[in-house]
Amino acid sequence: MPHISVVGRKSWRVRFAILSLYLILSVGAVTMVVPFMLMVSTSFTSNVDAQEFRIYPKFWFDDSWLYRKFIESEYNEDILLYSRVAGEDHGDFRELSLPEKSSEKQAKEYDEFKLSLPLKYTLTAHAYSVSRGKISLEGVFLYRQFLEKRFGGDIEKANQEYGEARDYFDMQVPRELWWMRDFEPAKTTKYADQWEFKKSLEPRFLIPVPLEAMYREYVKAMHDSDLPAVAQAYGKPIESLTDIEVHRTLPVSPAEAADWEEYVRREAPFQFMIISPEAETDFQRFLSRKYHGDLSLFNRNYFGEDTARYYISWTRVPLPETPPPESFPRADYSDFIQQSVPMKYVQMQTPLTLYQDFLRDRYETINGVNGAYGTTYASFAAIELPTKATDAYQLATNKQQIRRQFTWRNYRDVTDYIILHGRSVFNTIVLVACTILITLTINPIAAYALSRFKLPQTYKILLFCLATMAFPAEVSAIQNFLLLKQFHLLNTYWALFLPGAANGFSIFLLKGFFDSLPQELYEAAELDGAGEFQMYRRICYAMSKPVLAVIALGAFTGAYGSFMWALIVCQNPKMWTLMVWLQQMSGWAPMSMVYASLVLAAIPTLLVFIFCQNIIMRGIILPMEK
Template identity: 35%
Template sequence: MPIINRVEARSKRVKIVYLCIYTVLILGALSMLYPMILMIAGSVKSETDIIEMRPVPRYFTDQRVHYRKFLESKYSGQILLYQQIHHRDEKSWHTIDIPSNDTHKELAHLFNQFRKQLVEEDWQMLGHITGPSRLQFKNLRRYRQFVADSFGGSLEAMNREWKTAYPSFLHLRPPIEKELASRRHRPDSGNQQLLFNRFKMSLDAAERFIVDLDGYYQLYYVRPTYNSIEKYNAHHGAELHSFHEVLLPSIPPTQSTHRADWEQFVRNELSLIFIRIAPSQAARYRHFLKRRYSNLAELNEYYGTTHATWEDIHFPTRMPQIPKQIVTWDLFVQEDADLDAIQVVGPRQEFETFLESQGFDRTVFGNHSAQAAAVRASDWGDFRAQINSSLVENLKRNYLVVLDYILLHGRGVLNTIVYCILAVLSQLIVNPLAAYALSRYRPPSSYKILLICMATMAFPPAVTMIPSFILLRNLNLLNTFAALILPTMANGFWIFLLKGFFDSLPRELYEAADMDGASEWTKFWAITMSMSKPILAVIGLGAFTNAYSNFMYALIIVPDPEMWTLMVWLYQLQTQAHPAVIYASLCLAAIPMFLIFLFAQNIIIRGIVVPVER
């Protein structure tokens, strides 16, 4: 019989009560859903917008935020690299704005033509890889797949050829390219670098960006040396407005202070890839070698050459390819080469030559770099062209990282499946048998037994972890499924709950079964278990939830990584992953539990409705 009958339900007062009840229930539901929505939204974010606690990420509707995320991905999360290439002063991705409407469309078109015909591998860096934010962008996944395909999926063949010890292709990291403009960079002719270069140049030009020597000069030499543009102007007698107007000339300047800066940077800081020396320095180079080596035989032995005379030595006007010769050429550039014979040849110089061939007047940029202006316009155009694919990439990127990690540790998935099945089966067998015995036979000590069962709830599981570990170690059961299953087979609360449910079943059914000569097992299985499906569903769901989410106990009892469950591996991922990846892992981890609940909900609801109707 309902608490409120149909007549009373028609009154205004009762309708208000109903409204209040439903309002409270809806607010309660929203309070539970809101954190979940925030977590789902966080799983599709990155360093650009991870600090924004919004149920709907802003880049869904705000093109400016989306553009920031695109730049973050292209420059692999390295804000200093963005500053260097774009000639901008933004300190974080959150402050970047979209280009103004007067962006040079013609310049962007010419730059796209220029970068497509650029063949110098060491002048270009691959974007969308990975960086300090610990996010993994799309080209890192492509690179791993490219390497796996190149070796026919054989990890052993790759490690043997590269002389590495990668445990899987998912551990593969590309060569570091962020210092291509630095003297610390040395060309690598190894097989791994050659394959990476082949992969890099096989992609569309929009996936790469070109080294900016002016940006490197400004960011790593001029700024640290002078700290402020006012100090730079006072030292050089200039009237510049920002460091972005300080460009690296191709040849040594004539003004003394500019010349001193140029010499210090080019001789000691700039990558040798971009330096050329006039052929007139050949005699001076050979004289430099004579001072370093006491005789020609010593030089031949060091270089592995067979020069008959000093004049037979070839003078390289650009950086050699042999490592030992690179060291000598580097020292010659630093110590002995005539400054006026040194020239810087980089992407900006080549781009300006290209602009002149196309009839474009570069003087419209004044003291600013034409390359930087072209890059800004080109990046905006690339974003507009890839806006849909960029959105899809942002949505799936973090989830793919988690799935790759789970796939890498596939034994963890198998261990979790086996553990959950055994936990559910064992608890659905042991607990009903114990409760059935207490309910059917009613021993004199049944209430004491129930009291002991309920008393086990007074001790938190953490208290029993160490004693359980010691006991299982003495039984030689560590690193086995038995160690995970045995301590949780019998549960005091489940036994108490089942006994109460079994006591409510009609006794007449058992008396009729006795008259028909049914065995005790038949009465237990055909009557008790078949009529207890709702409560068994609750116990099964609880057993699955406890086993699936078991982390600390599984880590202590099973120290062998080969026996770790999925929760332990996800914890390992979370210790080294970006917060957005952590959110993605939590969302994926919640899916199996959600599906199990959907599967069991009808039976559970029957357990709520049937006793009321009875």
């Protein structure tokens, strides 16, 4: 029978009340759905757009935001690196705007040029995250696949060769700092593998070392970070850092020559210098002065007891063609450059100068370059690396693939983390299954005993069961922990589900339902010769399936969502459940990845509700009707 009669519904007041009720319910639904949608939307983001908090990610429909995410990933989430490569000054990737893309010819030839560069002249793109160490950009994902194939998926073998102690392949590409003079990675197996991986990459994963930017920043710092002061000293207009010319050899202008020499002697990386063989005599004189003419001391420092390699004269000591990796020779080579090498014998060879030579060899004249690319360069010296334009071209030609990759990147990382870490999925399945089984065994039996046998203490027992609901679980945590420790059950599955086997509310709910069953059912069963266990199993248990479904759902959500108790009683990571690992992940992962983990963690509960909602609703309504 409806609460409001058909006649009553015709009243405007009643209709207004019904409308108000629906509006209130709608607002309540929105306040529940919108936060969830915001969480799902944020789970697709990265650092650059995680603070937008929109119903849908902007990069799905806005190419400008997709470009920002693409650049953030390509330059390893390092805005300083991007600023140096692009020759601009940015403090955040959100400041970037979508530039004009290059022509297809320019983009393809620039890729060809990058593949021709020595590996020490390039950095690996999409390779590591400077902000969060375990985020897997596209290059990181490929690097892990490379290592898994290299070691046949055996992480212990990788640990043995690399001298590490990892649980699974969570490595990032080692960071490269080729613009620093003192950067020289140790020649280890890991370094060799990184080199082989880098050789296998497509050109879009290579970034030319921004040495020109480092030189320009150095010059600016030499003049107290005042560009007008640089312009005044050089006697030419300089409005931005890119107006500072990076000379290959010692400039003619005294002011520029002084800055160039200072940079070469103190900061320039050795691999970007070419020292003329004509400087060999100066090098030999320098070594003779440094070692005070003691050639035997020099030989012992360089070759130890290997007398066969000893030099018999200073004039026999050659000038190294490349920077030597050994400690003594490298130190002498460094001191020679800092103190003695004549600047007329030094030439800077950078990715930019090589690119200019690349275009000169291909097109011979600047007009040929401008005609091929549609540019307006005045000379080869005016050419800059087309990094921004080719990045925009890469985005335009692979837009859907890049958008799809950014959409699922966080979920891929979380899934890998869950699957590869310990036995989290298996432990969670065991915990949930055992918890549901023991809950649906102990609680119905206890409720049946209280309902079937009219004990004088029944209501006192019920009151005791309900009293347990008045205190949070943390109150009894210490006692339960000490009890489990006494029985040597810590770090076992028993410790996870035994303390919650009996539930006061479940016993109270089931007893109320059993009490509502007609007494005639038991009498008829007794006349048919049924025992207590048969009456319990075939009458009470069979008829209480909707209520048991609600209790099972509560047991499932409680066991599945618990992490504190699992962390306390199982401190061995091999026994950690899914929620413990996700809680550990939240300590290092960015907000977007944490949200992705929450969305994935919510899927099992959502599926249970979707497929069991009819049983759940019957379990809620049926006891009330009884």
